[in-house]
Amino acid sequence: MWSWNKQAWKTLWLALLVALVASCASTDEKDEEGLPSGNRTEQAFYEAAQRQLKSSQWEMAIKNLRALEDNFPFGNYAEQAQLELIYAYYRDYQNDAAISAADRFIRLHPQHRNVDYAYYMKGLASFTEGSGLFERFLPTDMTRRDPGSARESFAYFAQLMARYPESRYAPDAQKRMIHLRNLLARYEIHVANYYFKRGAYLAAANRGRYVVENFQQTPAIPDALAVMVQSYHLLEMSQLEATSMAVLRTNYPHHPAFRNDGTFNYKYFSGTGGRSLVHRMTLGVFEKSDPRGFDSRELYNAEYRPDEAPLPPEL
Known part of the structure; x- marks a missing residue:
């Protein structure tokens, strides 16, 4: 009797161990990609990306948005995923990638109802280009930096204002253009002061x-x-x-x-x-x-x- 009970306990523990390993494997897969095990539908990719965007998991969101576009280029969520990919790149401080993604969206969907968002994000990404980790946490006089990104950002915002003056992003773009003009003008004064010293x-x-x-x-x-x-x-x-x-x-x-x-x-x-x-x-x-x-x-x-x-x- 005791022998049978011992064997039964060993079988039970073995079954529990197998279940635990299977559960961990499934959890690891979900943790790695944010998807339920084996569920790689367009909707699953999109919903996982949405959860990751809301929780500021930018790298994971980028991975799933790109996977969605690669696997379902003509799906129901493809265009929206391309727009959200621009935002994810921007929030992950990948400004060059955000600008490239925005350019691609404008090229592929020039008549899209939200194409103004792509123009706006181009200006925003250029606006923060060159703001590294140091500048994010310590005050820096941006008027003394190379004005190239400021000029580029101003040009992108100007495109938005010229093409879509009624865009909901136009008021914010206009405020940023005023700030950028002030910045560019002050840069010229710094240069003049330098010339005085020389x-x-x-x-x-x-x-x-x-x-x-x-x-x-x-x-x-x-x-x-x-x-x-x-x-x-x-x-x-x-x-x-x-x-x-x-x-x-x-x-x-x-x-x-x-x-x-x-x-x-x-x-x-x-x-x-x-x-x-x-x-x-x-x-x-x-x-x-x-x-x-x-x-x-x-x-x-x-x-x-x-x-x-x-x-x-x-x-």
């Missing part, structure tokens, strides 16, 4: 004029005019200096380059007082010796203005 005053003047001519109504205009005043003064081009001065004084009388008596401070660019005691004692480790340059963002650009900073009367 003594290239004509090049600095040209950068200032370029901002005035191409980036009207951006917060960089006051500094662009100040750059022109300073440059033409150093170049001894008095007529151009006077013209730039008149425009700056009329439109931005509270620019920080003006003294209290309204005269232009030609030493404003390089700062005042020379090197401080702190700079001399620490050999410049704890205090920069570079000229301050023309940068009045805190006064004229709300994005950089501290809460306690007063608004100039012209604003």
Whole structure:
């Protein structure tokens, strides 16, 4: 009797072990692909991708969306999967892949009712291109970065606005275009400041004029005019200096380059007082010796203005 019971227990434990191994194998398959074991229908791929998108499992979502398109290129979910693949790439910080996927969708479905979304995502992916892990978690002055991706993003958003002005994505695209214009204009001012440091005053003047001519109504205009005043003064081009001065004084009388008596401070660019005691004692480790340059963002650009900073009367 005992022998039979022992054999029965061994059989029972063996059956449980087999069931457990089978369950683990099935679970592993589901964990790997997010699909029920053996279920590889179009709907299964799509539903798995939807769950993964909602739970921010971007890599898994990309895998299933691509598998759906590869296996069911003319299925009911194919076009929607292509759109969601753009989004998944973007959220996974694969910006180049997102742009390529958007281009492909536009090429394959130029008359699709949601093609405006593809144009919008192209601009958005370019907008964040170059923002690596460092920039995501620490504040970075994007106006000092290479403006190539900003120009590209502006062009993509402009395409969206031109082709689909009534798109639901148009208002957000327009706001981003304003931000990008401000960024591109400020970049030119940084370049002008650099030219001042190198003594290239004509090049600095040209950068200032370029901002005035191409980036009207951006917060960089006051500094662009100040750059022109300073440059033409150093170049001894008095007529151009006077013209730039008149425009700056009329439109931005509270620019920080003006003294209290309204005269232009030609030493404003390089700062005042020379090197401080702190700079001399620490050999410049704890205090920069570079000229301050023309940068009045805190006064004229709300994005950089501290809460306690007063608004100039012209604003």
